[in-house]
Amino acid sequence: MDELKGLVFDVQSYSVHDGPGCRTTVFFMGCPLRCEWCANPEGWQAKQRMMYRISKCVHDKEGCIRCVKRCPHQAVSVGEDGKGTLEIDWEKCKTCDTFECTQACLKESMVICGKWHTVPSLMKIFERDRHYWGNTGGVTLSGGDAVAQKDFTRALLKRCQEAYIHTAIETSACFPQEQFLSVLQYVNFAFVDIKHMDAAKHKEQTGVSNERILENVKALAQDSWPGRLIIRIPVIPGFNDNDENIVATAKFVKDAGLSEINVLPFHRLGDSKWKQCGMVYPYREQESPEPEQMEKIQKLIQAQGLICYTGSDTPF
DSSP states (O other): OTTOEEEEEEEEEEESSSSSSSEEEEEESOOSOOOTTOSOGGGSSSSOEEEEOGGGOOHHHHOOOHHHHHOTTOOEEOOTTSOSSOEEOHHHHTTOOSOHHHHHOSSSSEEEEOEEEEHHHHHHHHHHHGGGTTTTOEEEEEESOGGGGHHHHHHHHHHHHHTTOOEEEEEOOOSOHHHHHHHHTTOSEEEEEOOOSSHHHHHHHHSSOSHHHHHHHHHHHHSSOOSEEEEEEEEOTTTTOSHHHHHHHHHHHHHTTOOEEEEEEOOOTTHHHHHHTTOOOTTTTOOOOOHHHHHHHHHHHHTTTOEEEETTBSOO
C-alpha cells in the first residue's frame, strides 16, 4: 500500500464547501468528462503537464527568454515584435515529460502541474491538519476525479478509515460500476453531479453520455452503502437550467430513493486556468444565473418533495 503513488494537482487545507465541517481537500488528476465550464481543466489528464501563468512572466518587461532556450521541442518562442507574452505550441507540449522550461523559469510563470504522492505522504498532511477539522470535518477527495486512480484512492481511503478520519468524495460517477462501488465503500459522504438528464445534451458539453452516471447513482442509492449521497446540479444558463430538465432531474433523484439536491450557480472561476493550459474558455462571456432563477429552480425541486440547498447555503 505504501508503495502506491497517486498524481495530485493540489491539496487545500481549511476547505469549508467540500463536505461537512472544515476539511482538507485533495485534487486528483484524471477525469472522464470534459465539461465546457470546468473550473479545473488542469486535472483532466492523469499525467503531469506544464501550465503557463502569464501574469508572472517577465518576458515583456525584462526580455527574459530562459525558457525559450531550454525547451528541447522548440515549443516556446518569441512573437514577431519581440514583445508581449511568449508564444507556445501546445501540441508539442503534450508529448513533453521533462519540463525543462519550468526548470529554467525563475518567476514560476511556467510550472509543472501534478505531484506524485504516496499514502504516507498524504496521511502526514492529514495528521497536520486534523486538529483544525473539529468534530465534523475530515478529508475530501476531488479533482479531476479520484475514482480514476482507483487503486491508490482505495488505499488512501482505507488508511483514513483506519485512522478514524471522516472521508468525502466529489466524483463524476462516470466509471464502470464495479470500480465506482469499490472506491465508494470507503467513503462516508459523496457528492455526485447530474449535469443533464438528456443523454445527447449531456454529451454535447461534457464529452460523454450520462447513462453510466445515472446507473451508478441508482446503484449506490440502492446498495447497502451507509454513507450520505448528495446530488449536485451545476446550473449552467442555456444548457440545463430549463424547467423540464430540472423537474426531470428531481424526479430521477426521488425515484432513486434519495432526498437531497444541492444546486450550484455557474461561475467563471475556471477562465484563468483554461488560459494557463493554452485553451479558450467557452463560457468566458457567460454571466452567473440571477438569484431569482436559482430560487425558481429551488422551488421546482422542492415541489417534487425533495430538500434543495442553493449554493453554499447548506447544513454540510
